[in-house]
Amino acid sequence: MDPQSASAQSDPSGSRTAMPAGSPQGLPAWQDLALEGVSVTFNSGRAGEYRALSDTSLKVSRGEFYCLLGPSGCGKTTVLNLIAGFARPTSGAVRIGERPIVAAGTDRVVVFQDATNALFPWLRARENVEFGLSIQGVPKREASARALRYLDLVGLRDHAHKFPYELSGGMKQRCQLARALVLEPEVLLMDEPFAALDAISKRIMQKELLRIWRQLRMTIVYITHDVGESVLLGQRVAVMRRGPASSIKEEFSVDCPYPRKPTDEVVTDIYARVEASLQDEVGVSLYAA
Ligand SMILES: Nc1ncnc2c1ncn2[C@@H]1O[C@H](COP(=O)(O)OP(=O)(O)OP(=O)(O)O)[C@@H](O)[C@H]1O
Ligand SMILES: [Mg+2]
Numbered sequence: 001m002d003p004q005s006a007s008a009q010s011d012p013s014g015s016r017t018a019m020p021a022g023s024p025q026g027l028p029a030w031q032d033l034a035l036e037g038v039s040v041t042f043n044s045g046r047a048g049e050y051r052a053l054s055d056t057s058l059k060v061s062r063g064e065f066y067c068l069l070g071p072s073g074c075g076k077t078t079v080l081n082l083i084a085g086f087a088r089p090t091s092g093a094v095r096i097g098e099r100p101i102v103a104a105g106t107d108r109v110v111v112f113q114d115a116t117n118a119l120f121p122w123l124r125a126r127e128n129v130e131f132g133l134s135i136q137g138v139p140k141r142e143a144s145a146r147a148l149r150y151l152d153l154v155g156l157r158d159h160a161h162k163f164p165y166e167l168s169g170g171m172k173q174r175c176q177l178a179r180a181l182v183l184e185p186e187v188l189l190m191d192e193p194f195a196a197l198d199a200i201s202k203r204i205m206q207k208e209l210l211r212i213w214r215q216l217r218m219t220i221v222y223i224t225h226d227v228g229e230s231v232l233l234g235q236r237v238a239v240m241r242r243g244p245a246s247s248i249k250e251e252f253s254v255d256c257p258y259p260r261k262p263t264d265e266v267v268t269d270i271y272a273r274v275e276a277s278l279q280d281e282v283g284v285s286l287y288a289a
Helices: 076-084 125-135 140-153 169-181 199-216 227-233 265-282
Strands: 032-042 050-061 065-069 091-096 108-111 187-191 219-223 236-240 248-253
Touching: 032 076, 050 076, 050 091, 050 219, 050 248, 065 076, 065 227, 076 108, 076 187, 076 219, 108 169, 125 140, 125 169, 140 169, 169 199, 199 227, 227 265, 236 265, 248 265
Parallel strands: 065 219, 065 236, 108 187, 187 219
Antiparallel strands: 032 050, 032 091, 236 248
């Protein structure tokens, strides 16, 4: 089924009705997430001054799955940090709808590549997921019930009692995902979330993520180095220029229903175009002997 026609069958939040992407019906407050003419200079006016981003603009629709690719060090995490509110632009604007992003908030949650360091080692999986809710002042009994619903959603209910050291790499990543989702964010920001997993675990997690996204319909900004992953997951794939002074070079729409196969014609065609675009930025031929 194409996500455009996906509907919420068993929304674990019990409070949010999933909507088709891009539908204006029932979508209050904001329609898109945008960077407008954003520049970021680190150590401005000091030794080590570095212009990471220059006049970068992008727009992600509400409920869209947007993938970001680019050479190492080009500024992908910097873009994510701006959206998360962990960093402020030197110039330009970052906003959700009409609302400027000026600080971190639970409407935007980040899932990092390194789940081991992201989880609290002294808390059980269930307590890790409950943690953000307790900070929000959600009563213990409700936090517990919500945590279990999201652990169930990511397939970890039977492992809720385990400490992070008792979880496999893939299970830790599921736990981190549940911890993010339990806050019911409008925007899920994912920074190479499955890069450390083995090939099969990665494919399973990609499939799970698509299932959850189609159920909950949050906006996803997903950073990856893996061209294949980007075209299997994203509705749009953006390639960034190499730095310094990076920006979005090109965007590709992946007009192909889910679930996609690496061998689907649309997928292979866009794969080749994205890879060529990326290769120009990396400056090294991936195929020449
Ligand atoms: N706090 C900082 N202070 C100074 N320079 C920084 C800071 N954060 C990032 N940079 C620089 O900005 C550039 C972009 O960094 P960023 O982490 O966004 O890259 P990236 O595209 O996420 O790379 P990777 O794919 O390797 O994760 C790099 O040159 C980096 O050295
Ligand atoms: Mg990065």
